[in-house]
Amino acid sequence: MIGATHFLVLSLILLCLGLMGMMMRRSFIAVLASMQLAVSAAVLNFAAYGFRLSDLQGQTLAVVVLAAGAVQTVLGLGLAVGFVRLKEASEDDAAGRPRS
Amino acid sequence: MEQAVPILFYCLAVVTIAGGIGVLVSRKPARVALSLLVVLTGVTALLLLRSAVALALGQIIVGAAAVGLCMAVGKRSPTGVSSFVHGFAPVAVVVGLAFGAIVAIGAIFGVQAPGQGDGTALTTVNGDPTGNVVAVVRELFTAFLLPLSVVLLTLFAATIGARRMVLGPAEEPRGEGEVEV
Numbered sequence: 001m002i003g004a005t006h007f008l009v010l011s012l013i014l015l016c017l018g019l020m021g022m023m024m025r026r027s028f029i030a031v032l033a034s035m036q037l038a039v040s041a042a043v044l045n046f047a048a049y050g051f052r053l054s055d056l057q058g059q060t061l062a063v064v065v066l067a068a069g070a071v072q073t074v075l076g077l078g079l080a081v082g083f084v085r086l087k088e089a090s091e092d093d094a095a096g097r098p099r100s
Numbered sequence: 101m102e103q104a105v106p107i108l109f110y111c112l113a114v115v116t117i118a119g120g121i122g123v124l125v126s127r128k129p130a131r132v133a134l135s136l137l138v139v140l141t142g143v144t145a146l147l148l149l150r151s152a153v154a155l156a157l158g159q160i161i162v163g164a165a166a167v168g169l170c171m172a173v174g175k176r177s178p179t180g181v182s183s184f185v186h187g188f189a190p191v192a193v194v195v196g197l198a199f200g201a202i203v204a205i206g207a208i209f210g211v212q213a214p215g216q217g218d219g220t221a222l223t224t225v226n227g228d229p230t231g232n233v234v235a236v237v238r239e240l241f242t243a244f245l246l247p248l249s250v251v252l253l254t255l256f257a258a259t260i261g262a263r264r265m266v267l268g269p270a271e272e273p274r275g276e277g278e279v280e281v
Contacts, residue, residue: 078262
């Protein structure tokens with residue numbers, strides 16, 4: 001029988017993988033993906049406690065957490081592209097090339 | 101069917117953890133994104149295993165949006181990020197179509213999906229039992245209206261900010277007679 005404990009253990013493993021990714025990787029996309037892993041772990045955690053407590057609020061809160069994860073993804077990708085643009089502009093300035 | 105649930109759970113758990121390890125060890129951004137997709141799909145299937153249809157749909161939509169954003173950002177950016185798209189588009193199209201099919205099936209059948217009395221329990225509207233999606237959405241727009249509004253407003257602001265960062269500052273209109281130097 002699969003219970004909430006199984007989901008909690010899986011959520012713990014996902015959270016550990018996400019934290020390791022955030023600490024070990026340097027690539028921005030990889031760090032963002034690792035953060036998304038941690039968000040998925042939180043979603044599983046909320047859902048598991050919802051199952052255990054027979055309460056629908058666990059799932060509802062998990063939906064809100066998902067939306068917060070979407071905010072994080074949008075901001076992260078925007079920051080990544082903004083940073084790359086800035087870096088490219090400064091390299092162009094250093095090389096004396098006109099900005100496109 | 102009851103005997104199949106533990107087997108399915110362990111298979112999906114292994115796939116999800118493998119995807120997580122893929123995120124950790126992959127060097128190419130496209131592989132990282134694909135590994136993340138594997139994780140999101142695995143988590144979605146695990147949630148469907150417990151009849152949490154609404155949450156699974158939310159997970160699918162967020163995953164599809166994340167991948168779509170990666171594609172859009174990669175295409176709009178004139179920089180090296182565009183290399184991210186290289187060789188990734190066909191896979192993304194197939195995965196997107198699969199996600200769309202899952203969303204459609206979930207939306208059609210999920211509204212009437214029966215609960216299991218363990219958090220997916222049915223609630224009633226006017227005496228009629230409703231499915232998991234209706235129950236969660238009703239909870240979302242009553243008890244959780246304030247947090248949902250705050251998060252969605254933040255998402256709106258973040259989208260506008262990200263778009264501005266991606267496209268760069270808007271050009272100011274030049275006055276008449278002003279000469280470009």
